[in-house]
Amino acid sequence: MGTRIFDLKKYLSTLRQLVDEALQGYLEDGSTSTRIGQAMHYSVMAGGKRLRPILCIAAAETLGGDRQAVLPLSCALECIHTYSLIHDDLPAMDNDVLRRGNPTCHVKFDEATAILAGDALLTLAFEILADTASRSSNGDPVRWTTVIAQMAAAAGYRGMIEGQMRDIAFEGIAIDTDSLKTLHRLKTGRMIEVSVASAATVCCASQDVQQALQTYSRNIGLAFQVADDILNVKGDPLLLGKSTGTDQMRGKNTYAALLGLAGAEQFADQLINKALNALDIFDSKADSLRAIARYVIERKR
């Protein structure tokens, strides 16, 4: 496995372009003439990595599925991700003024517009999914309603939102590694997991395959957060498009703080190995997922 050469850079850039074009299509559907449409467009097109959409597409391709079939799904994932960033950046939450090197939504527009732009992107995600489901010609809309339910559960009060609540509640309070793992699984992990799981639902994956993909996504989700913590200590602010050292300044609970930098790096490696092992049941079709797993801890931004 993974001994063939897989051109990840090209794969990421191709998919990024595909996703960006599809997102443009959804966002320019008559919306940019309004201030709310402009705010939505501004934040979505601010140059994200598109990790969740790409994971979704790579998972679908691993299962023999079609890029185009899961493209709406991948756009919905990015809409939810962007909404969560806009709301997390608000003065009442992290009060961040920069995101990916640009002013955050509430700085560029205003607070009310940022709250509503987040609301609108969350709503748009479900509209995209429901529209796709209604138009689905392959006769099984139940798969799509399952996807909508999975997505809502991952994003909702038992998932991402609870993670954000804990992130705020724990700021400045020392917690142990297990609590930090649960926090991150909720805050970022659940949406990364559903990026893969929703593709598996659309592709009618078997239980075994779903299980393997969940082990994969759960481990890279956590590794992604550990890598984020490491980058906040030793990353390049210019490449990251945001300040570093901020976690320590804010008294945030991080793996770097709990395990030390070397410990955190070792932990991230372990997680990625677990993710790669879970992919052993797949052939070379999973090379994209394998390459993404390595990228998660090797990335510079």
Add this chain to the structure above:
Amino acid sequence: MGTRIFDLKKYLSTLRQLVDEALQGYLEDGSTSTRIGQAMHYSVMAGGKRLRPILCIAAAETLGGDRQAVLPLSCALECIHTYSLIHDDLPAMDNDVLRRGNPTCHVKFDEATAILAGDALLTLAFEILADTASRSSNGDPVRWTTVIAQMAAAAGYRGMIEGQMRDIAFEGIAIDTDSLKTLHRLKTGRMIEVSVASAATVCCASQDVQQALQTYSRNIGLAFQVADDILNVKGDPLLLGKSTGTDQMRGKNTYAALLGLAGAEQFADQLINKALNALDIFDSKADSLRAIARYVIERKR
């Protein structure tokens, strides 16, 4: 039509109880142990009129549909409505401290929790709909994906959210009656319309019937807002559970200000008559909808 005696008071109280119990069920599903769950529960159970859920059920019953079949749908409508109130009340928007006589969510909890509770209720609405669709045993999940798409479109950046954007943008700026109508159709009308339209979708209503119901809901939606404006001038703050005279104080564009109190009352009557006329194609099964139309302008809160 409407000459029979319809006991609206009893009908409203029965349905309110039914909806409240169903909402309790969704909200107490393990959520009240968390702060976010408590905030969601607090705002949803703060004693609303449940107008949208009741309209949804009344429309379904008019079409020979079943109360229980649209109960999840009516709960989803109330979740979206409550989320919109929580976010509208935020300091960055209307900065209201009282809602239905109680502290608003951000006052009772805090701003971050209120933003996230709104987000969580919006997400929960789609989870309820998707779960219902997935479990739907009557073989047509496409009806449900259509409902989800309708709901998202009504609540989103071309609907309710754009209405809120205009409401903020127009504060203190004089606008004409047409602009005010469009604002209200977006801000409150679209969700009232979809309360009825989604029931029609679930009940597989014909085009003609859908059209009649749309005329009905569009007119009562606008009448509801006109009545709100009138209540803000001459309502009883104790019955309303909120201060009166606030629209004038804030320089809000209202029908009372544009048309005068008598003119606004006349306009509301005209709208209700149009709504009632649209129901002429139905027999006594529509008596609940007829009674609700009258209630919209006769209510004291």
